Amino acid sequence: MAWSDNNDLFWFNSSYKKMNRIIILTPLIILLIICFFSLTYLLSGKDPNKPPSALLNKNVPSFESTSLYDTKEIIRTTDIKNRKTLINFFASWCSPCKIEHPLFFEIGKKYPELYLLGFNHKDPTSDAKKYLEDDGNPYDFVGVDADGLIALEFGVFGLPETYLINEEGKIIFKFMGPITKDVLKNEIEPLL
Amino acid sequence: MSLRFQRLLFILLTLVIILSAVLLILYNTRENVSYFYTPSEIDKSDIIINKIIRIGGFVENNSFNKISSSSFKFKITDEKASILVTFKGILPDLFREGQGAVIEGAFVDKNIFNATNVFAKHDENYMPASIKEDLKDTGYWNKKYK
């Protein structure tokens, strides 16, 4: 059934065509708007999970550990207060640890005020000493965690794991697995 | 009715529907949207009583008070400022001190915020520190790695 034959048929047809164009273009315009806003939001790095200024910090768990090299030397949680500390859990039998090992020398050189604390996890002392002799010792202190209780307190799931503690004794960074240059540059260094 | 009239009616009906929908949406985008603030963003002089807003931060340590099994008082803070909150009802399971939370409600006076909804955040960035005896008991840590 067609439209009634009238003059308004012509008027309707041409404005119909114009409306048609507009209607068809609309989804593309909406698409562009959505993509623009989404892209802006993503690139601005806002995190909707965190209300704009809250940062959740946890206190570093309390620990007590003997030095790998001197059983009389003990390190406790209180000893790392008032200085930024990088804690690294490692072992001589852990291959990925060997991969990240050289980076700690770099960190130590670049940030001399940063205290590097290594926890030797479930490792015979002779093996650990040999490993650090062969590959070098980048740590300011190597603590023994023979039974793994310290790692348990930290919530370590596997080796290697690295934590950054700030001067107030709060954990501000944690990383599972070997540190890479990228992680160092993008995640750790900004916090130092 | 003539064909022309029917078509006209149809177009008119369509326009009415679209117009009312647009008005409805415009009205609701103003009235039914709640603003989100952090505790330090709330200017004490600007507080509007009984206006529904959301506040996000985390539950201040040592501020939680259980008045009864369904009535609670606590403070929401972002380390710069804190807001005193009252809530009646059932708190979400993940709610605890030191944990992130978002509350929705309104100020009943300049100092007290009455929450009608509390949402707690699951902190996925930090694994719980003390996974003590349980893990030890199940022997996860006893195996030799090599």
Added chain:
Amino acid sequence: MSSLVGFLSLVFAIGINFYLFLSRYIFKFQKQKFNLFIRFSSLLTLLSFFSLMYAYVVSDFSNYNVFQNSHSNKPLIYKISGTWGNHEGSMLLWLCILSIFSFFFSFTKNIEDNFQKLTLIIQAFLHILFGLFIVFTSNPFLVNSILVNEGLGLNPILQDPGLAVHPPILYAGYVGYSIVFSIAIAGLFQNTDDEWLYVAKKWSLISWTFLTGGIALGSYWAYYELGWGGWWFWDPVENISLMPWIAGLALVHSLMMVRGEQAIKKWIVFLSILCFSLSVFGTFLVRSGILTSVHSFAADASRGIFILLIFFIVTGFGFLVFLLKEPKKSNALNLLFINKVSALVINNILMIIATLTILLGTIYPIIIEVLYNKRISVGGPYFNSTVIPIMIPGFLLMSIAPILSWQTNKINNSKKYVLAFIILSVLVLIQSYFLDFNTWGFVGLLLGFWIILASIIAIFSSYKIKINIKFFKIINPHVAHIGVGIAIIGITCSSVFQNELDFNLNEGDKFNVNGKTVLFEKIETTNEINFQSLRGKFLFDIEKNQSKEIEAGKNYYPVSKMITSEAGILHQWNKDIYFILGDQKNNEWFVKVLINPFVSFIWLGVIIMIYSGLIAVTRR
């Protein structure tokens, strides 16, 4: 090893799709060979997916994804469902379902060979996009560089049967629209005969039915697991599934018009493009971390940008082709006031407005934050006040639609209907007078009952009752609407007429719920395998001989330090009694009891809709 197999088969499958896509311009493929390649790539993708599943089942923690999301103590079912319970695995599931749809489409008869090939080439294009996304940003086959002997994934909330099954069914819905999209685009490039409309109808119905099932499962899970007595929260993830569902409903109805020989091809093509665009957009919103919700995946900006790019390419390409190659003019519509055609057109308009409203509400926070740097949230009140009023005229139309005719604006037996409507309104009014009167309640009940009544009258007055398959196929649209009516009644009653009772109880106390006495027996804590349970035990209706036992409480999971609420639900045909155990002070426990009338009707209505969808697929 399985990771290697999985990764290689994934890459190889993408490679084949590349080859096929280029074949459009370089080689000329014969249909047989082409289909063979498509099916082979589908099988490879399936192999990739099952390799991941295998890694989960054997707890192969050398796979980083398995390490992050699984645990050897998980029951087998949850190891299997853990495959898709994380971002990377679920994207692989998405890709897998995409290729399964291509696989089955390659067997479609009744359409031109070239058209079929073109559709599958567009599918191949989509496969490449999502495949590359997986390989570059969401690879589930990464090697775990940490030496571990146990996994991290013991999140108790994910260990649930409803949640295990919900993603595959939901994705079948989302991804199913890819085929409809490809069909529509192919239809734009190649002006083929109208047979493609019937093919499009079948695949739209399949996708829509799956989507309905997926959404229903999610809602049902939220109802019994989240412990708040609600089943819809206008959460962004829920809205994301609702948009393609409503648009898909509009599409399915528009395709129905084909039978009445009133096909608006342009509109059908538009809707086909829209549905899949909404699916992809939804994926973007959830996985980019741009919105928070109860279950969004962890955020990663590079992923977000990649998906945004895919969304832009797919949607932009779709609508661009639509703009440049408009479908050839179809016959002018037979618009009368009022016949089936105009009712369906108005219905389409209402559904599009509803979809856009939900879209606006969902992305509004993003827009405001970018423009004004203010964080806002758009929640239940906004959507309830906009979407529901928009849908009400639609429901009204739904009630009279079965009796409208295609050709004329006359209504058969109109007197019968008017009489029935008047009697019904009076009945509902009387009922409302005796219980609480509530405007929304009255409207909802009237609409629901009226839709059911009108459909029943239509069935009995238009068709001879015969118990055979043909009869059931013919009355199918009416059955579907009856399902909607039942669901409307359920939704209205359980929300508007919900009753909330609060109690402060000590063990041994008796209290009154709906005229029945309930005994708060005791609090019991037990130790299960991986959690500790705290339960309040209640005896419902102790005056009767067989009183019912209900337990409500919490589960505490020591390993993941999580607490979940476990509500106790007493299901009756006409209401659910929902017990929530709150906190205690001095051994006085806070107990909340929700009485939700006619919740069962919601699930019943949805099941009828799914049944109807399945029947409709088998019709022409």
